[in-house]
Amino acid sequence: MRSSRITITPIYGIPRVRKGEDLPSLVISAMGKTGLELQDGDVVVITQKIISKAEGMAIDLTDVTPGRKARRLAKSMSKDPRVVELILREAKRVVRSGHGVMITETRHGFVCANSGVDQSNVDEGYATILPVDPDSSARRIRRELEKRTGRKVAVVITDTFGRPWREGQVDVAIGCSGIRPLSSLKGTLDPYGYRLKVTEPAVVDEIAAASELVMRKLDMVPAALVRGARYERGETGIGSLIRQRKIDLFR
Amino acid sequence: MRSSRITITPIYGIPRVRKGEDLPSLVISAMGKTGLELQDGDVVVITQKIISKAEGMAIDLTDVTPGRKARRLAKSMSKDPRVVELILREAKRVVRSGHGVMITETRHGFVCANSGVDQSNVDEGYATILPVDPDSSARRIRRELEKRTGRKVAVVITDTFGRPWREGQVDVAIGCSGIRPLSSLKGTLDPYGYRLKVTEPAVVDEIAAASELVMRKLDMVPAALVRGARYERGETGIGSLIRQRKIDLFR
Numbered sequence: 001m002r003s004s005r006i007t008i009t010p011i012y013g014i015p016r017v018r019k020g021e022d023l024p025s026l027v028i029s030a031m032g033k034t035g036l037e038l039q040d041g042d043v044v045v046i047t048q049k050i051i052s053k054a055e056g057m058a059i060d061l062t063d064v065t066p067g068r069k070a071r072r073l074a075k076s077m078s079k080d081p082r083v084v085e086l087i088l089r090e091a092k093r094v095v096r097s098g099h100g101v102m103i104t105e106t107r108h109g110f111v112c113a114n115s116g117v118d119q120s121n122v123d124e125g126y127a128t129i130l131p132v133d134p135d136s137s138a139r140r141i142r143r144e145l146e147k148r149t150g151r152k153v154a155v156v157i158t159d160t161f162g163r164p165w166r167e168g169q170v171d172v173a174i175g176c177s178g179i180r181p182l183s184s185l186k187g188t189l190d191p192y193g194y195r196l197k198v199t200e201p202a203v204v205d206e207i208a209a210a211s212e213l214v215m216r217k218l219d220m221v222p223a224a225l226v227r228g229a230r231y232e233r234g235e236t237g238i239g240s241l242i243r244q245r246k247i248d249l250f251r
Numbered sequence: 252m253r254s255s256r257i258t259i260t261p262i263y264g265i266p267r268v269r270k271g272e273d274l275p276s277l278v279i280s281a282m283g284k285t286g287l288e289l290q291d292g293d294v295v296v297i298t299q300k301i302i303s304k305a306e307g308m309a310i311d312l313t314d315v316t317p318g319r320k321a322r323r324l325a326k327s328m329s330k331d332p333r334v335v336e337l338i339l340r341e342a343k344r345v346v347r348s349g350h351g352v353m354i355t356e357t358r359h360g361f362v363c364a365n366s367g368v369d370q371s372n373v374d375e376g377y378a379t380i381l382p383v384d385p386d387s388s389a390r391r392i393r394r395e396l397e398k399r400t401g402r403k404v405a406v407v408i409t410d411t412f413g414r415p416w417r418e419g420q421v422d423v424a425i426g427c428s429g430i431r432p433l434s435s436l437k438g439t440l441d442p443y444g445y446r447l448k449v450t451e452p453a454v455v456d457e458i459a460a461a462s463e464l465v466m467r468k469l470d471m472v473p474a475a476l477v478r479g480a481r482y483e484r485g486e487t488g489i490g491s492l493i494r495q496r497k498i499d500l501f502r
Contacts, residue, residue, distance in 0.1 A: 183467075
């Protein structure tokens with residue numbers, strides 16, 4: 001099947017999100033205001049930040065009492081000890097720390113800076129932590145979007161991660177529903193007859209990265225619509241994208 | 252400035268590329284056949300594979316004599332010793348090896364599998380190595396495209412990299428011209444008044460990842476056109492994206 005054009009459209013007009021908010025409604029209503037309607041195959045990309053807020057994962061830092069380890073680390077890294085306490089609580093383990101950065105493995109298995117704890121785009125004195133189960137969050141939203149519009153769509157939840165070896169960040173998927181994270185080409189022949197051995201494009205991460213191009217942090221655009229992307233429908237969730245620790249050369 | 256829609260269009264009709272081929276001509280001619288015309292601000296994304304081929308970087312494996320180290324490694328990893336010899340020649344050093352994978356640091360400073368040496372989408376008995384200086388390759392192509400069309404464009408050269416901690420691959424930029432790789436938001440205030448400390452979207456990598464969505468390996472689509480992306484024009488090249496070894500926690 002030949003690919004055709006893909007479009008990535010920012011979804012403007014989603015208001016500041018508070019706990020308990022009905023995200024599918026906010027997305028549909030914001031899309032409606034700019035004449036966008038969901039079509040079969042569309043991927044709705046939503047940043048972690050508003051999922052966390054809607055799910056009550058914006059934490060009031062005055063409620064956080066840093067323990068001894070958090071206080072010690074905070075001092076050595078010039079960070080807020082309450083934020084470090086949150087980072088440690090969210091971490092299964094600290095993978096590396098240094099140069100003012102803590103790289104941790106979250107309870108979900110993501111390896112990222114600060115366990116995903118983030119103070120940007122949130123009220124002063126608060127920090128967001130990652131959703132408890134981003135695949136479930138994506139599934140709930142997808143089902144609700146499908147119920148209200150009658151369209152078959154996919155939902156990808158993104159966060160902004162740094163990476164080893166390269167400066168800068170890209171958005172990656174931390175949860176998904178209605179889409180298989182990997183598109184395996186293993187075992188297929190390329191046009192020259194060579195059998196591909198390892199090729200598995202991480203479609204959800206490519207969609208996440210693509211979306212960041214229209215969701216820049218200063219613009220209050222916490223969602224985007226990706227149309228025309230080829231992907232396999234599936235419900236394996238982001239877990240299938242996380243490399244098992246025993247075969248990971250960098251963990 | 253508000254983002255608007257971004258489109259990513261596969262560039263079909265580029266024939267198999269051989270050494271010495273005039274890539275800007277091939278791109279313009281392929282675009283013309285499908286009614287695409289370059290506009291100011293467009294980003295032309297081209298895969299490493301056809302750059303390497305045009306620059307004579309498809310290596311006949313019968314010309315490669317594996318040394319002792321290559322033979323030993325090849326045996327332990329069930330790889331072709333001539334391919335391992337190429338991997339070692341292209342590497343400044345081996346970062347990790349195991350589970351049948353060699354992670355190396357290339358002469359350019361990229362950390363990736365097999366120094367970028369690749370046997371897919373190339374004639375049997377050949378393997379491609381990365382271009383000697385992908386930023387220069389991008390610059391030559393950008394200048395030629397601009398000269399022939401009168402448009403100001405950017406060029407990004409991509410390759411498919413795996414990554415630690417996550418299965419699957421995404422395309423990343425290995426060379427660029429006419430675009431700054433990072434878009435620094437450091438020091439700016441987000442809409443909540445929080446001062447961003449580390450935010451630097453790696454725009455070229457996001458564009459690379461987005462393009463892979465239309466350039467799937469089985470389709471003979473070695474180029475794509477990205478239109479509508481916001482980026483800063485610049486000539487810092489991909490070098491500015493490579494983390495210095497002394498502050499890298501994973502090298």
